[in-house]
Amino acid sequence: MDHKQVATEILKAVGGKENVNSVTHCMTRLRFVLNDEELASTEEIKKMKTVKGIVRQGGQYQIIVGTEVDQFYQAVIALIGTQKNMNSGEIATKKKSLWDNIINTISGIFTPFLGVFAANGVLKGLLAAAIATGIMKPEMGVYIVLNAIADSVFYFMPILLGAAAAEKFGFNKYLGMVIGGSMIYPSIIQAASVEKFTFLHIPMGIANYTSTVFPAIITVYAASFLYKLFKRVCHKNIQFFMVPLLTMIVSVPLALIVIGPVVNTISSILSTILNAIYNFSPVICALALGGPWMILVMLGLHWAFIPLFISELAATGHTSMPGLFTANQFAVAGAILAVAVKSKQDKELKSLGISTGITCILGVSEPGIYGVLLPLKKPFITGIIAGSLGAIPAALMGTKVYAFGATGIFGFLNFIAPNGIDMGFYGAIISSLLGLILGFVLTAFWGMPKEEKRKCL
Template sequence: MSFQKLANDILDGVGGKENVNAVWHCATRLRFKLNDVKRADTGKIEKLEGVITVVDSAGQYQVVVGNSVSQVYEALTLLPGMAAHASASNGDIQEKRTGKFNPVSQLMDFVSAVFTPFLGALAGAGILKGILALFTTMNWISPDSGAYKVWSAAGDAIFYFLPIFLAFTAAKKLRVNPFVAVSLAGALIHPTLVEIVSNSQTINFFGIPIVPITYTSSVFPILLAVWGLSYLEPLLNKWFPESVRNMLTPLFSLVIMLPLTLIVIGPIGTKISGLLALALLAIYSFSPLLAGLVLGAFHQSIVIFGVHWALITLMINNVANQGYDQWLPIVCAAVLSQAGAALGVFLKSKDAKIKGLSSSAAITAIFGITEPAIYGVTLKLKRPFYCAMIAGGIGGAIIGSFEVHASTFTFPSLLAIPTYLGQGFIGEVIGLIVAFFGAVILTYFFGVSTKPPGDSIDSDVSNPNEILSPIDGEAVPLNRVNDEVFASEAMGKGAGIIPANGIVKAPVNGTVTSVYKTGHAIGIVSDSGIELLIHIGVNTVKLKGQHFKPLVKENETIKAGDRLVEFDLEQIKAAGYDPTVMVVVTNSYNYDQVIVNLEDTKSKRLLQLIPKEQ
């Protein structure tokens, strides 16, 4: 696969460089801030080889690529005019100007952008700490040995100096001087101040007392401090002449922001983190089993919308404040349940393409990257995702009931298991086994359709915005049919079908609104409000009902698959008429896109409707 070609195709699909406000990436996704989301062709992007799916959530247009995302991102930034948009952060300003500012979306956007650049290092350090914990528990290495002290320092460093890492990435996101921000963070964990706190001493700043607080490993205080710096720095730049700005702006930024942080911002940030920790602890204390059940079942659902970043922040905060986190062991069950579901699909499916995708997705999910499994396999097939939710919920409930703790933060995966050593570890092992193998078994027996290869995706109507094909045959774009009115899409968007037989069936659950006397056309409104016109043949109204037999009446309730009309295909052809069946969404104006399935000819799904944003 050519990363350069894929990057170019993705850029074309999102509307070109002119439509890109900012772009960055996380472990599996290209994250775009688009000027106009409606200009992006989601259907086109999802069909690209190398793209798993597209998610429009939390104010970001996310193209899920998988493990090769960094190579695709690099190729994308090398395209003409894209370097200026890479890791840019003016999306906040743009949204405020256009009146679309969403504080929740902006918070998720900010948190993901701040943590993403060093997630790999954070995960690696956490795994190293877990391995050291395992080695010391098994007496394979002594805590007094030089090797342990060296590796322990390597594992602890990123957590101890976490405010510095956060200061740098937050400054890049908020477009302030990153070195001033890092200096501010370094001051918060300066040995002098750390010693004062460790000795429980109180100092004052011109008579104002400074609360002794430990900022090592903290999250919220430095983020708030850099946020405050993002307002102060532009003011200072405006006040000072250009000739001295490079020296005086950093000088006054440090002189003002450090005392302000120690006196006001730091205590507020610490209070916020403490309240959030107490809120989570209250939920957990009410019922660890219930907390485990809910989080184990639904964690991967919130990953779809990108809201899991808030939980990641709280987990890191818990480790800093409590010395442990009780949620990470539960989330591990949710992660491994997705791996198990993907493995179950691999074992049961007879479709070569799905088997290949599910096998690789299962492996990456075992090591903590679940997006390929979710978007490429389980969510696409639906039932495996539900099986994973059930198994993850049961496994999470077991882990919650044993009150397992994670000694350090690392992303939940098979490699993270040593970090759960200690209280309730046997419950963690049992819960993970149940989550993984439970998902395998449930998916194998209940999660994969037994239909022939090529039709492994259920052809039901559980999605209210999908329209099944009303007749067997070959789907063609509506603009290719031999009827100018339908081809111009003046009546609405849709598709044509070159019929293989003479039986028209209901493509949706709904109600018959009209049956033409000649029997060649029928109107339907689905239960979800989609208005459809099914027109059999071109100019067949001239047959005056000959060769057509309507099987339903107006106002009759129908279910998908019910027979609507029978017609004599061969007689219509012999009479010199084009028998192409047109399926038109007459209220297309209610939808952003009407996507025609022209690729998977064995699928019964004909149209996918994308509703307009409310």
């Protein structure tokens, strides 16, 4: 595939490089922030064979190109001539809603290091499997080193988020890292156990902010305003060091005195609400979210929940609700493969179904959703139904997620508890198989549209 040629066509169709304010990518999507979305020829882009679909959400013009997205991204960057990144500030011709801004901000902060985050999750799952099977023991040097790698992304989460948030909010990412690092400095963590700890006689309700998500993000957001303020008031000859200095010595105490305690309290309340919904009836929760989670991901609304799941995982070592979503991936794969099997006369659709169905089992569902299920509509519905029904065993067997890593068959590593395989792990396996079977059966016998049935033998 000529990635440069496709990138050239995409860039032309979005209104040329002059219309591109910023661009980045996730696992399957090129995420453009355009100066004027009206200049983009959406219908022309949809006709491109490489493009699986288009999503306009949160101020982003997202073009789904599949697992080769990084090659397309590099080709686009080469054509633009400078690496425009969506975290460096955005221009929008239309005022975005508060909800769009929140979702766009969260996704913009997490997207840059999702690959590393997933890699650490996979490693954590492999180590849990090694301990459970007796291949490794916790006191072994190889385990200690690899476990340090696997846990580092969580332990130093405020530093990573500090850097990503600073870029998103438009100032030096190294300053953001220092702010995040200050919150988890060893003496600060030690002070968390001291009842009477003050800063200039002001009581500080310090907590252990290692592995936390929201405190660093909110602090850096506040720091972005302080940074701009101090840049205005400081003489240009001393801005180089004085602006970062003032920003740090104001924002970090502010985080420890006000932002951290308040944000942690709010996060705890939201997590309690989510757990209450889950504990009220895991089965009802599975039916309500197991399949429709796919819609939330498509719309980008899942970013409202991801930080809460990560916070719970960091605080308790596991999180329950994401355990209900494992059937969803396989239900989608089953529906896609059913379309491939039934499309005996449509060779192109059959080939697309087989390739994207296998890709979905391996963990990437968007090419199949946008390339196969959505265009045919009814298979999309059967996939959602299968995802909800398939989630029931996971709900009944108490499936929990102990790491955020890959999805699909590699995602089973996420369900291995640190002390070994439990019933929840088997619940994840059963749910995945049930989702795959139901997705295939419901689609094959009910979900194929009438026009497609005329083409099938």
